[in-house]
Every structure is written in structure tokens, then in C-alpha cells.
């Protein structure tokens with residue numbers, strides 16, 4: 001993961017395919033292709049996972065909701081992929097219990113709703129939920145209340161418990177990228193495709209790119225894969241011109257609040273008053289004694305018309321989540337306000353518009369999460385839609401198309417391919433849960449310099465050694481990369497992260513060759529990112 005080596009290779013070598021986009025989709029394609037023996041390049045215009053792939057709900061799941069929408073094939077596929085991820089990245093992906101409370105209305109339990117929920121969960125288990133080794137079950141009200149004591153006891157009739165999984169989306173993306181690099185892929189962040197290059201017959205021969213430092217050069221590749229998520233239409237325009245719309249961005253936000261205000265020890269699904277939707281309330285950062293540091297709540301699902309480069313969480317978005325949360329924790333005797341929100345994040349789903357390419361109508365929440373692979377006349381393969389959970393399958397379909405274009409054969413090998421750092425040992429250890437087998441390298445850093453064992457951001461579990469390791473081995477280019485994605489400080493405690501920003505920048509400055517003015521620039525830039533979030537949420 002050395003950026004200057006990668007840039008040298010990108011300038012000089014010829015590749016079978018160039019993947020554009022370093023989110024989970026592009027990362028998955030690069031890994032699948034490299035594992036099949038292709039010569040692979042990947043460029044990302046900003047940081048890896050800086051688009052949607054760091055802003056998801058962080059669930060590796062089938063999606064009970066999609067079952068209710070009748071999309072059994074999608075749920076089946078996703079639950080299969082969930083199992084593969086639990087096996088291939090056991091350090092990053094872990095099982096997460098979910099509770100759906102059955103509430104009374106004017107002291108009456110709707111038998112219809114309870115029965116419908118029970119049937120849906122049986123379907124979920126049968127569709128593949130069972131693979132995790134645990135089936136759903138009914139909980140008595142008292143047990144349900146013990147899982148979230150802030151719920152109002154009088155309105156709680158019982159609950160259902162079922163199982164899914166969770167993962168840090170940005171670190172998962174990075175692990176997939178590092179797995180591709182391990183297999184020979186040349187990968188660089190802060191390197192943006194500005195133009196597609198074609199031969200006289202109109203076939204793609206590569207792309208022109210421009211780096212963060214202002215350098216421009218051409219990358220030679222037989223096929224270009226467009227894995228740019230919500231930016232996919234701008235790549236299509238580089239290819240075929242015109243202004244057709246194939247992607248309908250749907251915004252989703254999350255808010256983080258201190259855990260002690262909610263006190264749920266498992267994820268809970270809560271209804272949104274006056275809407276047909278529900279939200280996840282997910283406890284985060286365990287303290288090791290059954291308590292947690294934070295709970296995050298999300299997600300919304302709304303049509304989005306703003307700039308796709310900078311989706312933000314608005315006051316209305318926050319109030320939507322708080323309204324549902326306050327109704328759910330009515331038993332705590334205290335309503336949460338915007339002042340209790342310590343972090344927010346907003347992302348855009350790259351949903352596929354209608355079959356004919358026109359913009360779909362209706363609620364974005366009702367649009368399919370399926371993916372779609374398209375091949376243009378010039379040979380650009382576009383992969384769009386899908387989910388974090390199904391990235392491996394999406395990559396398999398995409399690389400199958402790439403092989404057809406270049407006239408080669410090769411079977412997909414990622415079904416049982418350990419991701420970078422994969423280990424099942426000591427998974428509850430903080431460093432192992434984030435770096436897997438690389439935790440040993442971090443421990444060595446700490447034993448050489450015990451000051452690196454101290455917290456990076458006071459109040460958060462990250463250590464100073466993580467910053468040094470990430471700067472050396474994880475292609476950190478900006479301070480924001482480190483505080484938003486290598487660690488997740490911005491998402492869970494924005495103010496604490498801003499307060500620590502200068503010290504963190506000074507810590508990694510020698511690793512990245514930053515002088516005092518660059519440190520200043522990085523701190524300012526990170527403060528700007530935070531200030532924009534605060535202003536949008538006001």
C-alpha cells in the first residue's frame with residue numbers, strides 16, 4: 001500500500017482492467033479480478049470508501065425489509081454473502097442480535113402484526129438466516145425490557161429476537177483493497193479519472209487521470225470498470241455523452257448519541273411514528289462490561305437533489321430520527337434533543353433507476369437494492385446498485401463480463417478467500433477487531449514506544465499506534481482520512497475529534513513528510529469538514 005509506487009506502476013504498466021472507484025464495489029472488483037490472475041489497476045478520486053461506503057448502516061444483512069417487499073432472491077443472496085463474510089473476514093464482521101419489540105396500542109397487542117412479524121422472521125430464517133447458527137425466537141416483555149430498559153414497560157407486550165451481522169464499512173473496504181494489492185493490483189487514492197481514451201474504432205484503451213498533487217497522465221487498460229456509485233452517470237457521460245440518468249440517489253443519514261441515554265445492549269428495530277418505515281438503534285463501541293460508549297440511529301431514505309459530492313444531515317433528518325427514538329425510549333423519562341447528538345453521517349444510495357434508464361417514480365425506500373452490470377459499445381463495464389453486503393457477488397458478475405470482453409476464462413475464487421488480516425483469534429481485542437493479524441505489528445510499535453499505547457482521541461478507544469500504522473501502511477493522504485475512515489472519530493464524537501486534530505496531525509506529520517504549514521492546512525481542512533456538518537444540521 002505505497003501510493004508513490006502505485007502511481008509509478010499506473011504511469012508505466014499496461015493493465016487488463018482499470019477499476020474506477022475505490023468504494024466497496026470497486027474494491028471487490030479489483031480483488032476478484034486480481035485473484036483470477038488479471039493485471040488490475042484501481043484509482044479513487046478521493047479517499048478509499050469516502051463516498052457511500054463509509055456512510056452505510058454498517059450492517060451485513062439480508063434485510064428483513066426486502067423480504068417484506070417480496071424480494072426473496074435479494075435476501076437469499078445477501079444472507080449467503082453474509083455467511084461468506086463472517087467466514088472470510090471474521091476479525092471485521094461479527095454477528096449482531098436484533099430485537100423487534102411488539103408494542104401494544106391502547107393496551108391491546110395487534111395479533112395480526114405479531115403474527116405477520118413471526119411469519120416474516122420464519123421466512124428470514126428459511127431464506128438463509130439459519131446459516132448464522134441461531135434461529136429467531138420470541139422474548140417475553142421482561143427479557144425484552146432488560147435489553148433496552150429505557151422502553152416504556154406498559155406498552156411492551158413481547159419482542160422477537162433475530163440475528164444479522166455488522167462491520168466497519170470503511171475498514172472492510174480497506175481490507176478488500178489490501179487483499180487486491182496483495183495479489184498484485186496497482187491501487188492509488190486521490191487519483192481521478194477525467195477522460196476515457198479510445199482507439200480509432202471507438203474501443204476503450206484506458207483513461208486520463210489527474211492526481212491530488214496536480215499531475216496528469218494516462219493509464220493503459222483493455223477494459224474500464226465504472227464502479228463510481230452515485231457518480232456513475234458522469235462516467236457514462238465521458239463514455240457516450242448525452243445526459244441519460246441511470247442512477248437515482250437516495251439519501252440516508254444516521255445520528256450518534258451517548259449510549260447511556262438509550263442503554264440498549266443489542267440492536268433494536270423501532271417504528272417511525274406516522275411513517276411506514278422503521279429505524280435501527282445500534283449500540284456501538286463495547287466497553288467490555290455489557291455497556292457501550294455510543295448508540296447510533298438510522299437510517300432515513302429520501303430522494304436527493306443536492307450536490308452528490310457533499311450530502312449532509314439536515315435538522316429535519318435529525319428530528320425524524322429523534323422523534324422515533326424518543327417515542328421508543330419513552331420509559332426513560334427524558335427526551336433527547338439535538339444537543340444530545342454527538343455525531344452524524346449522511347450517504348447516498350446509488351439506486352438503479354428504471355429498466356429503460358429513466359428516473360423511477362415513487363418512494364426511494366421502495367426501489368430495489370439489486371445491482372446491475374451494463375456493458376457499453378466502447379467496452380466500459382458499469383456496475384451499479386447493490387449493497388455493502390453483496391459486494392463480492394457484484395464483483396463476480398462484473399469480472400465475468402470483463403473476461404468476456406477480453407476473451408479470457410477464469411473462475412471466480414473469492415467465495416472462500418480470506419480477506420487481508422483475517423483471523424478468528426482474539427476477535428474481541430480492540431486492535432484485532434480492526435487490524436486482524438496486523439495487530440501484532442501495532443503491538444510492536446507500542447512496545448518500541450509506549451507513548452503510542454495512549455488514546456488517539458480522548459474518550460474514543462483508538463490508540464496513537466493506529467495512526468502511525470495507518471500513515472505507514474494504509475495510504476493515508478489527509479488528516480480527514482485518518483479521523484473519518486481509518487478511525488471513525490468523526491462519526492461517533494465530532495467535537496472530541498476536532499479537539500484532538502492538531503495533536504493527531506503532528507503525530508503523523510513525520511510519517512507523511514508534512515511540514516508545519518501542511519499540518520496547519522490539514523487541521524483547517526478537517527475543521528472545515530466538521531463545520532460544514534454542524535452548519536447543515538443547525
Ligand SMILES: Cc1cc2nc3c(=O)[nH]c(=O)nc-3n(C[C@H](O)[C@H](O)[C@H](O)COP(=O)(O)OP(=O)(O)OC[C@H]3O[C@@H](n4cnc5c(N)ncnc54)[C@H](O)[C@@H]3O)c2cc1C
Pocket residue numbers: 020021022023024025026043044045046047048049050051052053054055056057058059060061191192193194227228229230231250251252253299346347348349350385386387388389390
Ligand atoms: C444510508 C445508507 C445506509 C446503508 N446501509 C447499508 C447496510 O447497512 N448494509 C448494506 O449492505 N448496504 C448498505 N448501504 C448500501 C451500501 O453502502 C452501498 O451500496 C455501497 O457502499 C456502495 O458502494 P460503491 O462502491 O458502489 O459506491 P461508493 O462507496 O460511493 O464508491 C464510489 C467511489 O467512486 C469514486 N469516484 C467517483 N468518480 C470518480 C472518478 N472520476 N475517478 C475516480 N474515482 C471516482 C468516489 O469518490 C467514490 O469513492 C447503505 C447505503 C446508505 C446510503
